[in-house]
Amino acid sequence: MKTRKLLMIPGPTPVARSIQDQMGRETVAFGDPAFVKDFKELLEDLKVLFKCSGEAFVVAGTGTMGMEMAIANTTKKGDNVLIVSHGFFGDRFIDLCNRKGLNADVISSEWGETVPVEKIREKLKEKKYAAMTVTHVDTSTGVCASVAEIGKMMKEFPETIYIVDGVCATAGEPEYVDEMGIDVLLTGSQKAFGVAPGLTMLWVSQKAMDRRKSLGTIPEFYIDFEKWLPIMKDPSKYYATPAVNLVWALKESVRIIKEEGIENRYARHKKYAAAMQDALETLGFKVLAKKGCRAVTLSNLVYPEGTDDAKFRGLLAEEGIMVAGGLAAYAGRMFRLGHMGNIDKHDLVSVIATIERALYRAGMPVELGKGVGVVQKHLMD
Numbered sequence: 001m002k003t004r005k006l007l008m009i010p011g012p013t014p015v016a017r018s019i020q021d022q023m024g025r026e027t028v029a030f031g032d033p034a035f036v037k038d039f040k041e042l043l044e045d046l047k048v049l050f051k052c053s054g055e056a057f058v059v060a061g062t063g064t065m066g067m068e069m070a071i072a073n074t075t076k077k078g079d080n081v082l083i084v085s086h087g088f089f090g091d092r093f094i095d096l097c098n099r100k101g102l103n104a105d106v107i108s109s110e111w112g113e114t115v116p117v118e119k120i121r122e123k124l125k126e127k128k129y130a131a132m133t134v135t136h137v138d139t140s141t142g143v144c145a146s147v148a149e150i151g152k153m154m155k156e157f158p159e160t161i162y163i164v165d166g167v168c169a170t171a172g173e174p175e176y177v178d179e180m181g182i183d184v185l186l187t188g189s190q191k192a193f194g195v196a197p198g199l200t201m202l203w204v205s206q207k208a209m210d211r212r213k214s215l216g217t218i219p220e221f222y223i224d225f226e227k228w229l230p231i232m233k234d235p236s237k238y239y240a241t242p243a244v245n246l247v248w249a250l251k252e253s254v255r256i257i258k259e260e261g262i263e264n265r266y267a268r269h270k271k272y273a274a275a276m277q278d279a280l281e282t283l284g285f286k287v288l289a290k291k292g293c294r295a296v297t298l299s300n301l302v303y304p305e306g307t308d309d310a311k312f313r314g315l316l317a318e319e320g321i322m323v324a325g326g327l328a329a330y331a332g333r334m335f336r337l338g339h340m341g342n343i344d345k346h347d348l349v350s351v352i353a354t355i356e357r358a359l360y361r362a363g364m365p366v367e368l369g370k371g372v373g374v375v376q377k378h379l380m381d
């Protein structure tokens with residue numbers, strides 16, 4: 001019999017059966033009254049869950065489209081944009097902004113660390129920035145930015161739109177849009193929501209909507225807030241065809257989140273991350289992100305000296321889990337493990353046990369059961 005494969009890459013994450021069922025439903029017209037009602041309820045739920053008094057958007061596309069949508073609707077050619085980067089996905093905003101004729105300034109941290117808030121404040125004082133981007137969790141480093149603390153500081157810079165990339169965070173890391181002073185929060189369906197890839201979700205403050213208005217006609221067509229807003233107010237209207245089955249799938253994911261309770265979901269992610277990170281360190285891996293800025297949605301694990309990345313990840317796949325490799329300078333030196341969305345205790349124990357078997361088969365020193373014991377202890381706390 002074939003061993004089942006657990007999908008433990010940092011997105012897409014495992015899709016629960018009830019969410020899959022929504023994707024398997026017979027597709028209806030986007031104007032179908034029952035679908036329109038479902039879509040409307042979903043948008044309302046999203047605003048309530050993430051505490052946003054502004055607008056919510058759900059549009060077919062990926063997280064990268066959300067990044068582009070955030071920038072396109074809040075800046076115009078020639079504007080200054082500040083990019084706070086904690087890795088590969090923070091850097092993705094650089095090319096995006098450059099192509100749009102924006103002047104992008106970047107402040108970066110070493111991989112595994114964050115840019116201090118004071119440094120961001122000093123940079124913002126240098127000139128007028130139309131927008132600033134912060135990646136909540138950079139998937140390349142497993143670093144979590146101090147989104148709330150930065151939001152507090154942003155009150156000193158009311159002319160700057162605060163954009164948060166929540167692709168690897170939203171629904172796992174706490175995010176309260178109004179309270180944190182976030183102007184645009186963007187995310188994708190395939191990570192902590194546990195839906196298949198294909199939807200971008202954004203939460204937009206009134207301030208950011210006003211900015212969009214002040215820009216007049218923008219060059220972008222599909223991703224224009226002003227084109228989508230009437231549809232988000234009344235989903236029976238047409239602008240471009242909504243991804244009907246993915247909308248249902250997201251609605252089911254939101255139902256699961258509400259059933260769990262979003263605060264409980266945040267607490268669960270925190271507990272699971274501590275269990276996994278502790279167990280993996282016990283097994284000899286080093287968590288790249290420094291303590292104090294570690295994400296709860298994934299862990300980026302630097303190998304012990306002498307580990308053959310391809311062999312190790314190959315053995316892991318044979319033993320039953322899929323993980324991702326390191327990016328950029330960490331390619332071959334690290335693996336990335338997602339632990340977000342709709343996973344449970346069984347997954348945690350299996351994953352650590354599988355990693356122990358792969359280490360054993362790779363000839364690395366490992367005491368079978370040691371990591372599992374650490375997870376078990378965390379789960380009993």
Ligand SMILES: Cc1ncc(COP(=O)(O)O)c(C=O)c1O
Binds near residue numbers: 137138165166167168
């Ligand atoms: C933090 C972050 N931002 C943006 C993206 C891009 O999202 P997508 O691949 O859905 O376009 C990713 C993808 O992993 C990500 O992790």
